[in-house]
Amino acid sequence: MNKTLSVSAIQNGTVIDHIPAGQALRILHLLRLLNKKCQVTVGFNLSSQRMKLKDLVKVENYLLTKEEADKITVFAPDATINIIKNFDVVEKIITQLPPGIEGVFSCPNQACISHVEPVESFFIIKEQSKRVHVICKYCEKIFDRNQVKVKI
Amino acid sequence: MARVHTEACSLSTINQNDSIMKSLLYGHDVLSMKELSLAQIQQVLELAATFKSEDVPALLKNKIIAHCFFEPSTRTRLSFETATLRLGGQVIGFSSDESLSIKKGETLQDTIQVLSHYADLIIVRHPKEGAARLAAETSAKPVINAGDGANQHPTQALLDLFTIQECQNKIDGLAIALVGDLKYGRTIHSFAQACTLFDIRLFLVSPDSLTLPDFICDELKRNGVRFSFHQSLEEVVPKVDILYMTRIQQERFNDADYQLIKKRCILTPDLLATAKPNLKILHPLPRVNEIDAEVDKTPHAYYFQQAANGVYVREALLALMLNENVQVLT
Numbered sequence: 133m134n135k136t137l138s139v140s141a142i143q144n145g146t147v148i149d150h151i152p153a154g155q156a157l158r159i160l161h162l163l164r165l166l167n168k169k170c171q172v173t174v175g176f177n178l179s180s181q182r183m184k185l186k187d188l189v190k191v192e193n194y195l196l197t198k199e200e201a202d203k204i205t206v207f208a209p210d211a212t213i214n215i216i217k218n219f220d221v222v223e224k225i226i227t228q229l230p231p232g233i234e235g236v237f238s239c240p241n242q243a244c245i246s247h248v249e250p251v252e253s254f255f256i257i258k259e260q261s262k263r264v265h266v267i268c269k270y271c272e273k274i275f276d277r278n279q280v281k282v283k284i
Numbered sequence: 285m286a287r288v289h290t291e292a293c294s295l296s297t298i299n300q301n302d303s304i305m306k307s308l309l310y311g312h313d314v315l316s317m318k319e320l321s322l323a324q325i326q327q328v329l330e331l332a333a334t335f336k337s338e339d340v341p342a343l344l345k346n347k348i349i350a351h352c353f354f355e356p357s358t359r360t361r362l363s364f365e366t367a368t369l370r371l372g373g374q375v376i377g378f379s380s381d382e383s384l385s386i387k388k389g390e391t392l393q394d395t396i397q398v399l400s401h402y403a404d405l406i407i408v409r410h411p412k413e414g415a416a417r418l419a420a421e422t423s424a425k426p427v428i429n430a431g432d433g434a435n436q437h438p439t440q441a442l443l444d445l446f447t448i449q450e451c452q453n454k455i456d457g458l459a460i461a462l463v464g465d466l467k468y469g470r471t472i473h474s475f476a477q478a479c480t481l482f483d484i485r486l487f488l489v490s491p492d493s494l495t496l497p498d499f500i501c502d503e504l505k506r507n508g509v510r511f512s513f514h515q516s517l518e519e520v521v522p523k524v525d526i527l528y529m530t531r532i533q534q535e536r537f538n539d540a541d542y543q544l545i546k547k548r549c550i551l552t553p554d555l556l557a558t559a560k561p562n563l564k565i566l567h568p569l570p571r572v573n574e575i576d577a578e579v580d581k582t583p584h585a586y587y588f589q590q591a592a593n594g595v596y597v598r599e600a601l602l603a604l605m606l607n608e609n610v611q612v613l614t
Contacts, residue, residue: 243433245414249391260502270414271435272316274499 140173144217146196148189151208153177156187158207161282162236163200170194183210202230206257206264207277229264232256237266238283244271253283303612305331309604313420315429317438317474318503322481329446331600332593334612343603343610344373350403351377352395352419353430354410359569360430360439363594364407364602371599376403396422405606408432426605434468440568441474443597444528447590451564452525461487461520464530464549464574466496471568472530476500480507487520488513491545494532516548522558527551527584529567529574552576556584566590 151159156174159165165172171192180186201213205227215223235252246253246268255266258274267274308324349368353361361379368375376399392415399406400423408416409430416429416436431437449455460479466472466488476496479486480503488496488511495513504511514520521527529551534542551565553576564586567575571587579585603610 241413243413245392245410245412245418245432248412249393249418251393251418260506268414270417271433272318272414274502 141219142190142192142216143219145192145194147214147216148204149212150183151187151211153185153187155207156189159189159204162203165191168194198225201225201227203233205229229257229259236283237280239268239271240275240279241268241271241273244268246270305610305612307604307608307610310608311426312605313427314438314601315416315420316436317441317477328442328597328600328604329449331604331610332446332596335599336596340370340599342372343607344368344371347373347404347606349373349375350399350406351375352406352408353379356380357409359591359594360409364598366595367598367602371603392418393422400425431470434470437470437474439598439601440471441478443594444475444566445478446597447566447593448526451586456483458526459485459524460526460528461489461524462528463489463517464532465494466490467494469530473500477503479509480504484509486511487524489517489520489549517551517555521555525562527563527565529565531572531574550574551579553578553582556582559584
């Protein structure tokens with residue numbers, strides 16, 4: 133039987149692989165990829181030897197910056213982020229946790245001032261005991277990364 | 285144990301010859317206890333002690349302080365007003381949101397933006413958590429958080445520390461019980477965070493549903509603060525130097541649960557039979573029924589002195605935030 137790729141290869145752009153299953157949508161919002169008008173292919177729950185199940189995002193004709201790639205590590209600490217040119221990997225972006233994330237997500241604490249004032253949310257990112265926490269700059273509450281939801 | 289006192293002592297800022305104190309808080313905001321250093325805290329306590337024992341100089345002469353209370357407050361508001369007036373400053377502001385533009389839909393940011401052009405410093409009490417920080421981002425003038433929802437109440441924590449220092453002659457090495465609503469009580473949150481700078485053993489007494497939030501427990505652990513959880517006052521009274529009582533709001537419980545909590549977390553004179561002679565009872569007030577009125581007559585009661593100390597601590601804070609150098613009368 134012929135082996136085929138679940139998600140087709142891209143000629144130029146960025147491939148974000150080894151995203152924990154279920155985090156791809158967060159990453160699309162985090163990078164505002166839906167607003168960039170570039171072609172985005174997303175794979176959910178793909179089988180993976182390393183992770184059993186993983187998500188994957190391919191963005192055609194868009195090269196992620198280091199800053200954007202760093203943001204991904206909050207939700208996908210082991211993601212591999214490759215820049216593709218002419219179907220070849222020309223760069224692997226080495227990431228680190230960013231100091232914070234502005235906008236995009238809303239504070240899970242309903243008593244936070246960020247829900248009633250016209251202000252962008254801001255979460256400080258901290259790693260403690262190998263766990264990534266996001267801390268609301270305003271109400272100072274500490275959340276697990278899975279608790280923050282996209283701002284609608 | 286002087287875990288961090290060595291550093292603080294080397295930063296001592298009083299010049300004994302001319303009694304000039306170089307402020308460590310000049311131009312700063314005071315929003316959260318965890319942003320204050322030990323040296324800053326000690327300077328506030330030191331100056332508050334001076335103000336309590338001497339006539340206060342007119343350190344706020346020609347200064348206007350905006351007192352913006354978006355929700356009702358008695359002690360905090362009036363002690364800030366008293367502190368401002370005693371230092372020669374003038375007060376503008378409001379004590380509820382009833383007659384404000386905010387009722388017409390004005391944002392907090394717009395209100396603060398305008399007031400920061402009128403006043404030299406802004407004091408904010410607001411029901412939403414993080415409101416004081418947002419105000420500080422908007423204001424060109426220093427901001428003091430006078431309580432933001434269930435988040436922080438740093439000036440209360442400072443006056444608690446001052447009171448403990450005053451009644452026990454030290455802070456390090458004490459055993460302190462925090463009793464009551466540890467989940468929603470902002471005074472408890474600020475005070476617990478202040479404990480990370482001192483060598484304090486904490487006993488946390490509350491029903492399971494009102495225990496200290498995980499994020500504060502984690503902070504205590506990270507900073508090596510020893511603490512344990514307890515269900516009743518009886519267990520901890522003989523062990524502690526300070527009993528910090530807080531109000532439990534009846535509406536958070538059904539009747540049966542409330543009766544149980546009442547039995548375990550309400551302080552009566554007979555519970556004090558096993559107390560150490562130096563035990564002092566604190567409470568941020570107002571109390572409802574968690575401290576029996578008979579306790580007021582015991583030598584352990586210290587909550588009214590604690591409330592009075594609010595003026596001296598807030599005087600010290602205002603003086604330090606608005607003066608690069610504070611000259612202390614001798």
